[in-house]
Amino acid sequence: MIKAVDITHKYNNDLALNRVNLEIKKGEFVSIIGESGSGKSTLLSILSTLLKPSEGDVIFNDTNYKEIENIDTFRQTNIGFIFQFHYLINYLNVKDNLKIANEKVSEEEINTLLEKLDIQELVNKYPSEISGGQRQRVAIARAMMNKPTVIFADEPTGNLDSKNSLKVFELFKKLSNEGTIIIVATHDLKLAALADTIYEVKDGQL
Amino acid sequence: MLSNAIKALKANALKTTLIYFSLIFSIVSIFLISAISSGIISMYSSMLKSDGDIIITQAKISDTFFSNVDINLINKIDRLNGVKESSAMIVGASPVEKLPIVAVYGVTKNRLKNYKLIKNNYPKQNEALVGEAIYTNLKNKNSISIANKDFKISGVFTSDVGFENGSVVINIDEAGKIFNKSASMIMVNSDLNANIELLIKNIKSLDTNIDAKSTDNFVDNYNQFKIIKTSSNVISLIAFAMGLLGIVSIMSITINQRKSEFGIKRALGISMKKIIYSIMFESLILGCLSFVSAFLLSEFALYLIKHSSHLQGYVNGEITFSLALSIFLTSISMAVIGAIIPAFNAAQTDPVSLIQGNRI
């Protein structure tokens, strides 16, 4: 469960988020829509520990972010990220890219995960050798490596065609059915409609 | 960790090569300057130590080259208790044929036996004994002209000490006329069980114009050696700084280009410490590789120097184990220190910039 309590965020003196309150339950699939510059990415950054809000609290299963001692371990065990750009490391093959997220994972687990995403044949390929849609699916696999409680995705389909975009959202649906919280920011209203809950951010407010 | 580090280095091949070369240049410089300077020092000191426990020079002069002591002191010294034998030497230099500077040693008869003959005889009046390295260079192998005076070549000797192997030996009275002095220094060989300190005291009391030191003490305090050592250290330090700058600057560029890699790692919860270590590790690999290459290159360069007739054998360097070890440690610290700033920069990448869609 993730709960945002009265979150306000200012960049220097510009208000980006204004008293946002929100509660997301286990396995919920949430999409966040809103115009460019409305504050979607800012909200995602705050909910995912990447950014400390100017005011307010985020509570994650009874833990207030302010009380977390080792934010790295927390992130590694609980949170997965998917960005608009895949950010795969170009000199490592798919398998080694996945291992960045978790060194200890076995080959078998990697293969099972890749099978689930229908990209098992790419395991030894390099990012430059696969398609944009495939790269994004590898990035999703990387986000899932540590079996996180929540996956944050900011414009994950921004660089994909509609067919690949739909595949990604169907995958999110499947993951949320398995109990992972999915929080996606997107411009695409059709895709956003696939989520359990839709929030719209407008001028920094929900 | 190792395989990923190597992959990262390979992925940035050009910059890796640049760092590699800048490290090699710097380490080779340190190797050569240290090896050559310690080579010169050890050559000269082994020459001084070859016979004689005590060295007598003119008092209060900064360099033995300018020293002038009265050769007749030998007679008085020989009478002292505990003295086995004493000899005198004049150190001079003169152009010989095309060689601009050749060491000329004027020695007393009893010193001649120190030069190992490989051809003919020791020099008599108007004769000169030449070192092997000079002899092979000479056009006229029968006579040699030193400061406009002709000497018949009486024989050839060989020596492990480059300074000697490339020198000419004549009798001290003739050298005295050429270089206008009595003797540069007197070397005293003591009896096995003689009290050196007492002997030095007794020698000093013979003449107020002289200074007497044990050979070891003399070598330790010889000004020329101090100058050589200091310049060698300064040059090494500069080379170290250049290598360091090479790593810092080129590595910083690489790190900048890899920002998205560090950003995603931070987002994935990889600690700053781990990122710092991984970059230092990459640098360490380069440091080790460069050290090995620099070592081989230096050995090769020293070989060439040693066998260059142009240098008359005067320049000679040897890489001892302890020198190699200390330069290895220097290389490692250069790699590690040089990587600190880039590594911290990398670790500080803010993953928020990824969420903003920046292709950092």
Ligand SMILES: Nc1ncnc2c1ncn2[C@@H]1O[C@H](COP(=O)(O)OP(=O)(O)OP(=O)(O)O)[C@@H](O)[C@H]1O
């Ligand atoms: N690092 C920053 N420094 C200053 N202002 C920022 C920064 N990041 C975002 N902002 C501002 O905060 C506001 C919200 O930005 P945010 O990126 O959250 O919007 P968004 O909804 O994600 O937009 P988009 O749909 O274009 O991605 C914008 O006005 C933006 O200019």
Ligand SMILES: [Mg+2]
């Ligand atoms: Mg955004």
